[in-house]
Amino acid sequence: MIATTVDESGTRRAVTKLVQGERLVSCTCCVSEACCLYDANTLYETEFLQYTDLPETWNEGEFNRLVPPLTAPQMGDNPDGWFDGFTAYYTDPNFVFGNMGYIGIYASTNTQYSSAIDFAPVALGTCLNDFLTDDFPDTLTMNGGGFEITVYRTSLCRWEYTDNNYPYGIDDITGTVSGLIVFHGDNPNDTDKWQRFEASIAYDFTPEAQDAGAFGGFKEANDNSTPIGNYVFNDAVEITVF
Numbered sequence: 001m002i003a004t005t006v007d008e009s010g011t012r013r014a015v016t017k018l019v020q021g022e023r024l025v026s027c028t029c030c031v032s033e034a035c036c037l038y039d040a041n042t043l044y045e046t047e048f049l050q051y052t053d054l055p056e057t058w059n060e061g062e063f064n065r066l067v068p069p070l071t072a073p074q075m076g077d078n079p080d081g082w083f084d085g086f087t088a089y090y091t092d093p094n095f096v097f098g099n100m101g102y103i104g105i106y107a108s109t110n111t112q113y114s115s116a117i118d119f120a121p122v123a124l125g126t127c128l129n130d131f132l133t134d135d136f137p138d139t140l141t142m143n144g145g146g147f148e149i150t151v152y153r154t155s156l157c158r159w160e161y162t163d164n165n166y167p168y169g170i171d172d173i174t175g176t177v178s179g180l181i182v183f184h185g186d187n188p189n190d191t192d193k194w195q196r197f198e199a200s201i202a203y204d205f206t207p208e209a210q211d212a213g214a215f216g217g218f219k220e221a222n223d224n225s226t227p228i229g230n231y232v233f234n235d236a237v238e239i240t241v242f
Contacts, residue, residue: 035155035156035157035183035185036126036127036129036185036195037127037128037129037134037156037157037183038053038054038055038127038128038129038195039126039127039185039195040126040127041126042194042195043089048191048194048195049194049195049224050221050222051065051067051068051069051089052222052223052225053195053221053222053223053224053225054089054090054128054225055134055135055136055225055226056135056225056226057135058090058128058132058133058134058135059132059133059135060133060135061135062092063090063091063092063103063132064090064091064092065089065090065225066088066089066090066091069087069088069089069104070087070088070091070104071087071088087104088103088104089103089104090103090104091103103128103132129156136153136226136227137153137227137228138152138153139151139152139153140159140181140227140228140241140242141241141242142179142181142199142201142239142240142241143239143240143241143242144201144215144231144237144238144239144240145201145203145215145238145239147166147177147201147203149161149163149166149177149178149179149201150179151179151180151181156183157182157183157184157185158180158181158182158183159179159180159181159227160178160179160180160181161178161179162176162177162178162179163176163177163178164176166203168205173205174205175203175204175205175206176202176203176204176205177201177202177203177204178201178202178203179199179200179201180199180200180201180202180216181197181198181199181227181241182197182198182199183195183196183197183198183224183227184196184197184198192218193218195224196218196219196221196224197218197219197224197227197231198216198217198218198219198231199216199217199219199227199231199238199239199241200214200215200216200217200239201214201215201216201239202214215233215238215239216231216233216238216239217231217232217233217237217238217239218231218232218233219231219232220232227241228241228242229241
């Protein structure tokens with residue numbers, strides 16, 4: 001969320017910072033350049049991530065999400081075999097030699113597999129973005145609270161932009177509007193943010209029109225397959241992204 005503070009008059013204002021001469025809005029949910037898109041451990045703990053949260057496609061449509069997922073049977077009498085409890089979440093329809101066209105995770109007690117997403121029998125990492133390219137747009141439009149702003153992808157899990165000359169529409173008043181979309185990785189301190197999109201808008205038209213403020217919300221649970229859609233706070237839609 002956008003970081004805010006309350007001044008001496010009791011007015012809530014957005015916290016800003018100066019970055020290379022540009023005044024930017026600070027946030028409480030900043031993430032590093034390296035982040036995890038759809039973690040195998042979180043998917044294994046299905047309380048926090050459902051298959052409906054997964055993107056429909058990866059690699060420009062090369063891999064398609066299976067609805068419902070495909071669970072492979074145990075192979076032979078080997079309880080620790082790599083077929084043991086394997087659940088495929090994606091398939092490549094153009095490459096179906098054995099299970100080589102599937103991407104999924106192992107649900108066995110073998111920690112080598114239960115903590116990794118696998119392509120066939122080879123473990124390639126814990127995050128889908130370890131070896132796949134997501135199909136999310138680089139440019140998104142945020143609409144909410146009477147504001148509309150276009151944000152741009154600045155890192156794997158972040159879209160943002162600040163318009164310092166935003167037209168308010170009253171007596172030619174302009175101000176600052178900032179938009180931010182973040183995809184959270186696994187935050188051990190806040191499981192509500194595990195593998196979820198969060199969006200926020202901050203504005204400042206002081207002193208002519210209104211004081212600075214900020215609002216935002218999360219994508220609903222089981223609806224984190226894309227940054228596009230509605231962001232909700234207290235059961236009300238705060239921001240729509242398209």
